[in-house]
Amino acid sequence: MFDLKEIVTARQGENYGLHEAHVNRTLVKVLQTIGFDKVYARAEGAYLYDMDGQDYLDFLSGYGVYNVGRNHPVIRKAIEDVLEMDLPNMVQMDCALMSGLLAEKIVEMTPPHLEAVFFCNSGTEAVEGALKFARGATGRKRILTLSGSYHGLTYGALSATNNGNFQEGFGPFLPGMEAIPFNDLSALEHELSKGDVAALMAEPIQGKGVNIPAEHFLSTAQDLCRRHGALFIMDEVQTGLSRTGKTFGFEHWNLEPDIITMAKALSGGYVPCGAVVTRRSIHQGVFSRLDRCVVHSTTFGRNNLAMACGLATLHLLKEEKINENSEKAGNALMTGLRKLQDKHELIKEVRGKGCMIAIEFHQPKALKLKMAWKAIHAVDKGLFPQMIVSTLLSKHRILSHVAGHNLDIVKILPPLIIGDKEVSRFVNAFDDVLTDCQRFPGPLWEFGANLVKTAIKQKKPELKPVEA
Structure with a gap:
């Protein structure tokens, strides 16, 4: 007898090993490098849950699929x-x-x-x-x-x-x-x-x-x-x-x-x-x-x-008046994030409409931060926002993403059902991560240095065997 629940329950946690063996092993390596190799066991509304029951606020929404939330x-x-x-x-x-x-x-x-x-x-x-x-x-x-x-x-x-x-x-x-x-x-x-x-x-x-x-x-x-x-x-x-x-x-x-x-x-x-x-x-x-x-x-x-x-x-x-909530939640997010601009010189602009929002960064004026910024960008123009995204996930259990290749932009696409609790959680977490950025050297920049080492290693040409 075929019992899918039994199969999934028995094999839960083998996700990345199976993909390494049979699917996209390059994606597995990337997810492991940036700390995105989580095993999610359940999902509901605006949240994902790991095998220990910890919640993760989903501000990625499957690249905009889950407008009405997960598993409605x-x-x-x-x-x-x-x-x-x-x-x-x-x-x-x-x-x-x-x-x-x-x-x-x-x-x-x-x-x-x-x-x-x-x-x-x-x-x-x-x-x-x-x-x-x-x-x-x-x-x-x-x-x-x-x-x-x-x-x-x-x-x-x-x-x-x-x-x-x-x-x-x-x-x-x-x-x-x-x-x-x-x-x-x-x-x-x-x-x-x-x-x-x-x-x-x-x-x-x-x-x-x-x-x-x-x-x-x-x-x-x-x-x-x-x-x-x-x-x-x-x-x-x-x-x-x-x-x-x-x-x-x-x-x-x-x-x-x-x-x-x-x-x-x-x-x-x-x-x-x-x-x-x-x-x-x-x-x-x-x-x-x-x-x-x-x-x-x-x-x-x-x-x-x-x-x-x-x-x-x-x-x-x-x-569920999704249009109205998308506009309301989006305005609340952008208002909260724009208030952070006075506190964090790294933020260049917060822009968007509804719950399609970008936070763009630029080079800071403080000497130590400027040096760190230049060092990161000398290796890869897309590493800094990845530092932010990875830290949001590891420290605050919030899933977001980089807006594109070689862009200093973090993008959020939350489910359109979010409320004040989710807005506050994201804005406070973003504030905390940018505060960590001001501590140089510090854990966030150490993580960035590891990303730099990985990026440099990836750019080195591979030695190929001589064909007979």
């Missing part, structure tokens, strides 16, 4: 209901009820001109669909993105991602993909005027670095796309579903995109779920003939479990 009972009940009903699933040559119901709910919450939905499994797959829809509907081949963008890691999405760290070693990429400078309307208009651009794709707020566009950039960019016959795509994979204090990030600028991509939080944290939402005319431009009714498709995209998770999640966003 309403979503779990929806999955149980689907399983109990023994519904037919993924018949493929049919139109399933569950996907129709979720599509109906999605178009109710998007602008009225967006009427058609395509379901898929992930954010990067949603981006792939948006790229195909834009090219297929316009007959044009070029796609514009913005410098610093991140859209995913499959080939089309990676070709649109303007990040050398992710692209290194995987070229050549899809032709016709070009990034223009962030906030540069002149560069955008110059490219659009060539008349061969299918679409501009942008994140309302860039995930890597939490870069917020200039006030009129996106609205003017949308107007320019309209003028030159290009589509305007908003990648809402991370910003969508209340992350920024509004249902979608583009609502901060009253935009009317032609295509929206979403995923992450739509899953409720249980079953992968993504979607492309677009104008009916664009959708029909792709599925244009009877023999093209499945010209773009995905096997698991409309499965009942994913659709149930999506339906339950959208219900919770409204029922």
Whole structure:
């Protein structure tokens, strides 16, 4: 008899050994180096719990998946209901009820001109669909993105991602993909005027670095796309579903995109779920003939479990007033963190919208700290924020992350259900960690020195055996 609970209970704690042997041993090494090699045994709401029952405040949220918190009972009940009903699933040559119901709910919450939905499994797959829809509907081949963008890691999405760290070693990429400078309307208009651009794709707020566009950039960019016959795509994979204090990030600028991509939080944290939402005319431009009714498709995209998770999640966003709490909690976090700027000269800026927040650092003026800062950055430009993130976890049991490669930025993506207790815990812990930074030499800088040694070792070329 197969007993999953017995297997998991018996093998709990073998996580990293199993991954070292059979999965990603490089990731295992990184997690061990930065002190992230914890074994989490349980999760609920905004917290993870280790095998000893200690709580860890989760301000990473699976990179923005757990907007309604981990293991929400309403979503779990929806999955149980689907399983109990023994519904037919993924018949493929049919139109399933569950996907129709979720599509109906999605178009109710998007602008009225967006009427058609395509379901898929992930954010990067949603981006792939948006790229195909834009090219297929316009007959044009070029796609514009913005410098610093991140859209995913499959080939089309990676070709649109303007990040050398992710692209290194995987070229050549899809032709016709070009990034223009962030906030540069002149560069955008110059490219659009060539008349061969299918679409501009942008994140309302860039995930890597939490870069917020200039006030009129996106609205003017949308107007320019309209003028030159290009589509305007908003990648809402991370910003969508209340992350920024509004249902979608583009609502901060009253935009009317032609295509929206979403995923992450739509899953409720249980079953992968993504979607492309677009104008009916664009959708029909792709599925244009009877023999093209499945010209773009995905096997698991409309499965009942994913659709149930999506339906339950959208219900919770409204029922639990997630937009309002995201804005309230985010404002409280940024207010608390900005008060720390007067106390800690390391803080350059605190920015964000809702519960998508970045704390950016810069070189301090105090001589000892300046020397330590320069020493760390001489080896690797991304080590200082990793020191902060690692110490938050080891000393205060708070999970956060670095905002991107070679950025002096700590990023937080807390669940949107947090309250005053979680806000205070994070702000006080952050204050304490930055206070430790002022003690030089001290434990935090010793940890940084160990990271430096590891980084130097990693950069040394490996000796390879001579091949016969």
